[in-house]
Amino acid sequence: MNFEFSDEQELLREQARGFLADNCPPAVVRAVLDGESDHDAELWRKVAEMGWTATVIPEEFGGLGLSYLELVVIAEELGRAVAPIPFSSSVYLATEAVLALGSTQQKEKWLPLLATGEAIGTFALAEGNGRPSAKSLKTKMSGAGLSGRKLPVPDGRAADFAIVVGSSDSGDGASMYLVELDQVGVSRKAVRTLDFSRGHAVIDLKDAQAELLGGEGVGWSALEKLMDRAAVLFAWEQVGLADAALEQARDYAMGRYAFGRAIASYQAIKHKLAGMYVKNTLARSNGYYGAWALDSDSSELALAAATARVGAIQASVHAAEENVQTHGGMGFTWEFDCQFYYRRAKLLSVNIGSEGYWQDRLITAMEQNNAA
């Protein structure tokens, strides 16, 4: 039994945590939250310099060729730091899409740029309210190009290209397209979300030039596979965030006195925090399962990913919410940093499909395993 990270991976974690403590303290998150920019471009440049954007990209495409275990370690640390950069969009989604579905030409063009962080990619699925399906998609390719409205698109203004899921008349009813966003057929506008530290956009496509990514009419099944991979990586960001929120709550409760003693000595507070710890621990252990399945390309990935994702959503949202409550009135102020976790946890929990969507995917994976 060896169900732990290696010493090298633990060393990487230490380095990542130190780097983010220096380069992504709360003031950096707050600057993006308070400011007009969609992300911290300077932090993005430094993160890319560290090679984090290149982690799993093979060396032949300018990457480091490391494993997903290294990537989840980085994801956890970025989650802890609530980093205001388009890492999840570009690395967990766009890079994964090009790696999984791209032609040699597409890989040669984009992977080296993604590795160095010169190019930022994103993923455009949603078209407004409700859970998308192949049938519900209105974005469509015609002879003139790709047209439709994608809303919201995380990091949609920062990105150089987007992987767009559109409707198809063949196969499973959907196709994926790679669309460069700096072109006449594309217009982008900022969309305000509850997390001001991560930019989002509405993207209107009107006869936009788009290349098919993967085959025609295989977009929906490709999307689900891609989502499974991204779910594990998102889960580790959420696990990192959940632990940071718990630690903040604990530290505050130890220092805050009421009725002559630290509020951390009241069972009402202790049980609240013990509840956070339980959810966080289950989420972390399920995260290990997901990381193992992703890294070993296991046939259990669909089940492991959904399990990791559901656990991580529950832990992170709960920890972020109860962290605010533990702080009392001060937690509700703009001045305190509790809001970072509160905003980001909810954003991440809907970013690639809600708790309900992933609960359903989990049972579907169980049904498929039982049928097999």
Added chain:
Amino acid sequence: MDFNDNQEEAAFRTEAAAWLKANVPSVDELNGLDDIAASKLWQKRKYDAGWACIRWDKEFGGRGATAIEQVIWNQEEGKYDLPGGVFSIGQGMAAPTMMTWAAEEHHKRFLPKLASGEEIWCQLFSEPAGGSDLAALRTKAERDGDDWVVNGQKIWTSGAHYSDYGIIVVRTDPNVAKHKGLSYFFLDMKSPGVEIKPIRQLTGGANFNEVYFTDVRIPDSQRLGEVGQGWQVALTTLMNERASIGGGSSAVNVDMAYRIANEVMIDDKPAIEDGAVRAKLANWYVQESGLRFTGYRSMTAISRGEIPGPENSIGKLVGAPKNQEMASFCMDLLEMSGAIWDDEMSKEAGIIQMNYMGAPGLRIAGGTDEIMANIIAERVLGMPQEPRMDKGMPFSEVPTGSN
């Protein structure tokens, strides 16, 4: 990161599995034996072949195995449905306490018979006035020559009626602070003055007892630790209790609920197609899976020769309420017939109803949900204890509800 044994572990697993395959008693062998006789048969067979209490030193009847080998053995033995629960308190709690605190001659006299299953032990800690606040116990022992004379009452004693020996904590000095006036002994359960009365639980069963002590004499040579050091000795026992109770695995689990949800209908469709049913099953799967992989992480630590972190303390806190919620939910899936508790007529032979009825006890035994949450908050998160009204106060002056 992988699930595989290393080379030595794999070799050990093969050896253990082969021995089990050849030696597990057949249904015929156990036929007609009660639980105790069946347990003793299996335990003796393991003992004779060197597979009993494998972590213990060979001189005490063990195998001198490593912690990871114990885990592997438990996994392999767990693949069979075998008797043996009657030994868990003696082997899991009394024995480690004896090893730490008892004299050499007691080791030689008692440990091999604990390992072989020849003698069964029980634990006499809880009292009507000492549950979560165990140190508030009142059963008193007074010195008389080479003996101590014990008077009082214990409660929730599993297996007292079939035990040969018991470990007991008593108050030897009521005029010092609560934790300082306790002493720890072991005693012969057949001693004159020991009276055992079964407690009928809300399930209708009777797995526990009240044990009354009237002028029961225990030789001073059976004291573990110094006079007044009983609390410290008890902590050795309790640490092993939490390790042995664990939690998480239950007959009522996601597999069972999934099976039922595929068979019963909601609005003329299999219940498994219902969104609310799917969401609940998914949540419980997350808990089961989370506990399983938390266990794997602990096992990894053990495999590396480290002591597992505090993560494992969540097993009971998650597992016990989950067992209750899932049993309740499975009955809901059955709708009106969910109330039927009958081995023949109930779905799953009444296991669901039995688990529901037993669940409140699991949430109390070995530390209530609230005590488990306190342990996590204090030992894992480092949060301070609640202030105690009785701190430093002589036990005889501590306020109680009855005076």
